[in-house]
Amino acid sequence: MYLSTVSRPVAEPPGPGPRRRRLALVSGNVVALGTVSLITDVSAEMVAAVLPLYLVLGLHLSPVAFGVLDGVHTGATALLRVVGGFVADRFRRRKLVAGVGYTLSAVAKLGLLLAGRSVPAIGAVIAVDRLGKGVRSAPRDALITLSTPPEALGRAFGVHRAMDSVGAFLGPLAAFAVLLVVGQSYDAVFVTSFCVAALAVVVLVLFVREHAPGEPAERPDEPKVSVREALGLFRAGPARRLVLAAAMLGLATIGDGFVYLLLQRREDLGLRWFPLLAVGTSLAYLVLAAPLGVLADRIGRLPVVIGGYTALGATYLLLAGPVEGWPLIALTLTLYGAFYAATDGVLIALAGPVLPARVRTTGIALVQTGQALAYLVSSVLFGLAWQAWGPENAIRAAAVAVAGVLVGTLLLLAHPTRLTTRKAPR
Amino acid sequence: MTAMSTRAKLAVVVTATVLLGSAAAGYVAMAAEPDRTTPPVGGEQAVTLAPGPRLLAITDRHLSTVATTDPAGSRTVSGLECLRVYAAAGTGVCLKPETAWSYQVVVLDAALRETRAVNVPGLPNRARVSASGRMVSWTTFVGGDSYTSSGFSTRTGILDTTTGATVASLEEFAITRDGRGYRNPDVNYWGVTFTADDNRFYATMSTAGKRYLVQGDLAARTVRTLKENVECPSLSPDGTRIAFKEAIDADPAKGWRLSVLDLATMRVTATAETASVDDQAAWLDGGALAYTLRKDDGQPDVWSVPADGSGAPKLLIPGAESPSPLT
Numbered sequence: 001m002y003l004s005t006v007s008r009p010v011a012e013p014p015g016p017g018p019r020r021r022r023l024a025l026v027s028g029n030v031v032a033l034g035t036v037s038l039i040t041d042v043s044a045e046m047v048a049a050v051l052p053l054y055l056v057l058g059l060h061l062s063p064v065a066f067g068v069l070d071g072v073h074t075g076a077t078a079l080l081r082v083v084g085g086f087v088a089d090r091f092r093r094r095k096l097v098a099g100v101g102y103t104l105s106a107v108a109k110l111g112l113l114l115a116g117r118s119v120p121a122i123g124a125v126i127a128v129d130r131l132g133k134g135v136r137s138a139p140r141d142a143l144i145t146l147s148t149p150p151e152a153l154g155r156a157f158g159v160h161r162a163m164d165s166v167g168a169f170l171g172p173l174a175a176f177a178v179l180l181v182v183g184q185s186y187d188a189v190f191v192t193s194f195c196v197a198a199l200a201v202v203v204l205v206l207f208v209r210e211h212a213p214g215e216p217a218e219r220p221d222e223p224k225v226s227v228r229e230a231l232g233l234f235r236a237g238p239a240r241r242l243v244l245a246a247a248m249l250g251l252a253t254i255g256d257g258f259v260y261l262l263l264q265r266r267e268d269l270g271l272r273w274f275p276l277l278a279v280g281t282s283l284a285y286l287v288l289a290a291p292l293g294v295l296a297d298r299i300g301r302l303p304v305v306i307g308g309y310t311a312l313g314a315t316y317l318l319l320a321g322p323v324e325g326w327p328l329i330a331l332t333l334t335l336y337g338a339f340y341a342a343t344d345g346v347l348i349a350l351a352g353p354v355l356p357a358r359v360r361t362t363g364i365a366l367v368q369t370g371q372a373l374a375y376l377v378s379s380v381l382f383g384l385a386w387q388a389w390g391p392e393n394a395i396r397a398a399a400v401a402v403a404g405v406l407v408g409t410l411l412l413l414a415h416p417t418r419l420t421t422r423k424a425p426r
Numbered sequence: 427m428t429a430m431s432t433r434a435k436l437a438v439v440v441t442a443t444v445l446l447g448s449a450a451a452g453y454v455a456m457a458a459e460p461d462r463t464t465p466p467v468g469g470e471q472a473v474t475l476a477p478g479p480r481l482l483a484i485t486d487r488h489l490s491t492v493a494t495t496d497p498a499g500s501r502t503v504s505g506l507e508c509l510r511v512y513a514a515a516g517t518g519v520c521l522k523p524e525t526a527w528s529y530q531v532v533v534l535d536a537a538l539r540e541t542r543a544v545n546v547p548g549l550p551n552r553a554r555v556s557a558s559g560r561m562v563s564w565t566t567f568v569g570g571d572s573y574t575s576s577g578f579s580t581r582t583g584i585l586d587t588t589t590g591a592t593v594a595s596l597e598e599f600a601i602t603r604d605g606r607g608y609r610n611p612d613v614n615y616w617g618v619t620f621t622a623d624d625n626r627f628y629a630t631m632s633t634a635g636k637r638y639l640v641q642g643d644l645a646a647r648t649v650r651t652l653k654e655n656v657e658c659p660s661l662s663p664d665g666t667r668i669a670f671k672e673a674i675d676a677d678p679a680k681g682w683r684l685s686v687l688d689l690a691t692m693r694v695t696a697t698a699e700t701a702s703v704d705d706q707a708a709w710l711d712g713g714a715l716a717y718t719l720r721k722d723d724g725q726p727d728v729w730s731v732p733a734d735g736s737g738a739p740k741l742l743i744p745g746a747e748s749p750s751p752l753t
Contacts, residue, residue, distance in 0.1 A: 056549040056567050057509070060704070060720060117724060178454055185457035192454060195446040202442040206435045261611060387610045 029147035030156045032207035033140055034163035039200035040102060041164055044133075045171020046193040047109060050179065054186040059117050077127075077134040078369045084135040085142075085365030090225045094139035094146075094361055095210040101136025102204055105129050106197030112190045138365035143208065145352035145360060153352055154301055157345030158293020165286040230362045238354045239363055245412045246347060246367040250374025252309055252405040254316075254382040254398050256281070262319045262391055263332055277333065284337020285344075292341045293349070301350035302413055306406060308342025311335045313402035320392045320399075473504040475518045476536040477753055481716070482513050483728055483746040489520060489538070491752070494710075497728075497743045506538055509550045512708070512750045515559030517587065521550030521566075531564045533587055544592065548581055552658065552706050556620035557753070560588055561644075563618035563627070582615040582629065584644065596629065599642065602650035603633075610634060617658035617706045618642075621665060628652075628659040628668060637678075639670070639687070656687060658706035660715075662733070663753070666690065669707045669715050669733060684717060686733050695735040708750050709733070716742055716749040 026034075088097035108129035115121035141157075148156040174196075175189050182188040233239045260277040296304040315335045318328060348364060355363030378401075385394035430438075475482065479494040489511050490503040508520035509529070518534035529550050533542040548566035555562050565582045584593040593599075596615040601608045610633045618629045631640045631649060639656035642649040655676045660669040666689055671682035681702030686695050697715065707717040716730045726747035731739040743749065 052549060052567065056551070059724065060726075117722070181454055182457040188454045188457035192450040195450040199439075199442055199446050203439060206430070206438055258611065383611060387608075390609065391611070 026152070026156045026159045027147045028207075029209050030144055030160055032203065032209075033144060034160045036102065036200045036204045036208065037140070037160065037164040038167035039203060040105065040197060041167025042171045042174055043109065043193045043197035043200065044105065044129075045168050046175040046178075046189055046196070047112070049172040049175040050186055050189045054112075054189075055122075058184070058186050077130050078373055080131060081134040081138060081369050082362065082365045085138040085362040086225070086227070086230050088139040088142065088361040089230065089359050093210070094143050095204070095208055097361075098136045098139040098143065098208075099201060099204055101132045101134070101139070102197070102201050104132030104135065106132075106194055106201055108132065109190050109194035109197055113187050138368060139361050141348045141352075141364050141368075142361040143210075145348070145364075146211075146357065147209065150353045152297055153349035154293040154296030154304070154346055155290070156293070157349045158290035158296075158341075161293075161341070161345040162286055162289040165282055165289065168282060169286070225358050225362075230359050233355070233359055233363050233366065236356075239356070241412045242351050242354050243363070243366045243370055245409045246351070247370030247374045248405050248408050248412075249305075249309060249343070249347070250371035251378045252312060252398075252402045253375050253378060254395075255375065255379045258379070258382055259315065259319070259332075259336060262395055263329065265391065266319060267325070267329060277329075280329075280333035281337045281340070284334045285340045286337075288338050288341035289345065292338070293345060296342075296346045296349060301346050304342050304346050305350060306410070308339045308346070309402055309406055309409075311342065312339040313399050313406075315339065316395050316399035316402065320395045473502050473506075473538060474536050475513045475534060475538065475752060476516055480752045481710075481728075481743065482511055482518070482750040482752055483743050484508055484511055484748045485746050489518075490746070492743055492746075494751070498741070501746075504538055506534075508532075508748075510553045510564075510748050512553045512555050512748070514555040514557050514750075514753055517555050517559030517562070519553045519555050519562045519564065521546075521553050521564060529566065531562070531583070531585070533562055533585070542585070542587065542590075544583070544585060546581070546583065551580065552582075552617050553748075554618055554620065554706070556624050557622060557663070558624055560624050561586060561620050561627075563620070565616040565618070580614045580616045582618060584618065584627070586624075586644075593644070593647075596642070596649070598647065600648045601631070601640075602648065603638070604651060608633075615640075617660075619659050619661045619668070619706075621661060628661060630657045630659065637673070639668070653687070653692065657682065659687075660707045660709060662709050663712055667733065669709065671703050671705070671707075672696070674702075684715065684731065686715075686735070697731045697733065697735055697739075698737055699729070699731045699739045701739075710749075710751050716751075718747040718749070 084097050084101070088094040105128075108125050111125035111128060112122065115125050144156055144160060145153060174192070178189045178192050179186075233243065256278065263277060292304055292308075312335075315332055318332050318335070323331065348367065351364060351367050352360065382394060382398060385397050388394075389397070473489060473491050480491045481494055481497055482489070482491055484490065485501055485503050487507050487509065488503050489506045489508050490501050492501050493499060506520060506522070508522055510521040512519050513534075516536040518536075518538070520532045520534060522530050522532045524530055524545075529546055529548070531544040531546050531553070532540050535541050546564060546566050548568035550564065550566055552565035553563070562585045563582065565580055568579050568581055581594075582596045584596070585591070596618075597613055601613065613631060613633045615632075616630050618627050620627045625644050627642045627644065629640055629642060629649070631638045631651065636654055637657050638651040639653045639659055640649040640651050655673055656668070656670045657673065657678075658671050661667075662669070668687045668689060670685060670687060672685045672694065673682055674680040682704055684697045684699045684703040684707060686697065687693070688695070699717075701719055703717050703719065705717040705719075707715040710716050710730060713733055714730050715733050716728055718726050719729050720726050725745065727741055728743035728746045728749045729739050730742040731737065
């Protein structure tokens with residue numbers, strides 16, 4: 001495709017070709033994956049926007065029934081994510097595994113129609129949807145790393161994540177448009193969402209490549225990835241340190257809900273404005289994702305990730321600090337969005353080159369799972385701290401935890417070779 | 427895999443877009459119901475909330491009344507759209523849709539004129555008026571902003587119609603749990619019922635996976651827990667008993683038994699209704715409760731059952747929900 005770059009890392013010094021660089025912004029595969037993510041997020045956010053309406057006004061479920069709906073899927077999803085990553089590596093079928101994930105989520109949209117009023121069935125459908133989401137993200141990110149030269153990974157992930165959040169923005173609008181036409185018929189939103197998700201799968205099948213052009217597709221003589229080799233991720237120093245650091249960084253996050261709740265309490269915001277806090281954060285994320293990705297390629301990914309978590313710590317301090325009013329809200333949401341923009345994709349860009357290509361999907365799945373599980377722990381701990389010490393002291397404690405986690409991360413990762421992944425030896 | 431040219435791929439994508447787009451558009455067009463015929467407004471006599479031998483209920487999303495002596499008989503339906511209603515002493519409350527996403531708490535006088543409107547976040551769930559008609563309360567579900575993984579929380583507000591003072595959310599109140607001060611970000615409230623002094627009230631408080639009956643004091647801005655596993659309380663007209671839904675085996679996943687708590691002895695009596703009741707019941711008089719049950723297709727009916735555990739449930743108002751006596 002016209003946007004493709006060569007698969008061989010372009011190590012040329014940025015001398016004569018600024019024009020060429022601009023053309024080869026990101027590879028065709030990254031654009032294709034970004035498009036798939038964009039369309040899928042439209043579909044997912046359409047359903048997310050109307051699901052509460054559907055459950056409460058359509059099915060008349062009570063709040064406790066939702067708790068049952070949610071259940072304990074997180075653990076199972078975490079495990080299956082790693083298994084999916086391993087399968088993708090073993091059979092060198094990252095595109096296929098990602099496609100299965102996207103398809104599962106698409107089918108789940110229709111499942112909502114079939115589940116009717118049955119709470120267990122709706123729970124199962126939501127579980128399938130999350131499973132799809134869990135399974136697809138590691139192979140998708142692995143494909144991005146495999147189709148981008150190492151020195152441009154930050155930019156590639158930045159562009160991908162920005163496209164992804166554009167979809168998340170459009171989804172609720174699309175749902176709103178459908179409801180304007182159909183009134184209370186939520187099933188029409190689910191059907192539309194399914195059609196949108198199906199289109200994403202079509203785009204994936206047609207435009208996403210398993211291999212970069214020019215790379216030999218398959219070497220039959222090459223042995224398949226074994227469980228042993230995948231477990232080797234835990235033995236190899238750099239990879240192990242990275243997975244550990246990712247999980248540790250996960251411990252620094254207390255979750256969006258807590259951040260917005262604290263902001264709302266501090267400012268006594270009208271409760272009706274509450275949903276807009278998430279919109280503000282997403283906007284900052286959308287705008288900053290690509291520039292911070294580019295910056296990560298320039299100055300190194302670790303500094304940007306560290307900067308992101310510093311922004312997180314600053315967010316926490318603001319929530320217990322002296323700034324008030326609209327400056328507080330604007331500053332908090334910008335910093336919080338910057339945290340996401342500087343860490344979500346950049347961390348994988350940092351991880352990619354460190355993880356051996358043969359087991360990279362498994363490695364990325366481990367990084368993502370480690371973060372998800374650590375976040376579960378930290379959100380529970382934060383809830384306990386709130387109970388024991390009150391919200392202000394709990395958030396200060398969280399800021400201290402960010403500082404601790406940052407020191408730990410620096411100790412684990414700040415070897416001279418990894419600080420500057422741009423010049424990573426090959 | 428045979429390589430397709432970019433042009434062929436684009437052709438396939440365009441075709442898929444057209445096909446999927448038509449499918450979605452076709453379904454949407456099919457689902458777009460022609461505007462429902464607005465129910466007859468008023469009829470010969472207009473709907474009134476003035477105390478009398480009538481029951482207030484929602485029929486097809488509209489506020490309506492029936493005669494207490496013939497609840498299954500002819501119905502007077504107003505043009506006012508509500509998802510939940512209640513009334514007492516000539517004051518009504520209606521949780522009214524503004525758009526698909528936003529709702530208003532509307533306070534009504536006896537002639538259904540709007541005297542006050544409060545914008546509320548989330549989706550309407552419960553509504554109450556104190557026996558004197560002075561205090562109004564509501565509960566909504568709020569989605570998407572919850573810090574819990576389930577993504578749902580509730581907001582319960584109270585309005586004093588005399589002074590206009592509003593409590594936007596009971597979460598601001600100080601909590602005493604089992605005799606000790608308590609705080610937790612996961613606290614949620616729902617289902618307020620007022621006592622005769624228009625200051626004290628009962629409600630459900632949920633925290634750390636448990637649901638409590640709490641007694642609250644509006645002036646002092648406090649609540650204290652009285653008993654576990656009591657949800658959606660409804661105080662009897664004489665103020666001695668609370669009708670509520672009791673989670674079976676204290677597990678809401680197993681459904682709720684409509685029960686009555688004697689406040690003097692704290693003894694619980696299950697009613698004869700064995701179907702799971704997910705509603706804040708209304709006292710029809712000192713001896714009987716009214717509540718909504720849904721059929722398998724989701725259509726509601728109002729049922730009633732004696733409050734003392736005797737007798738059997740009987741269908742009161744077919745095809746209606748959110749009952750309230752007009753006292």
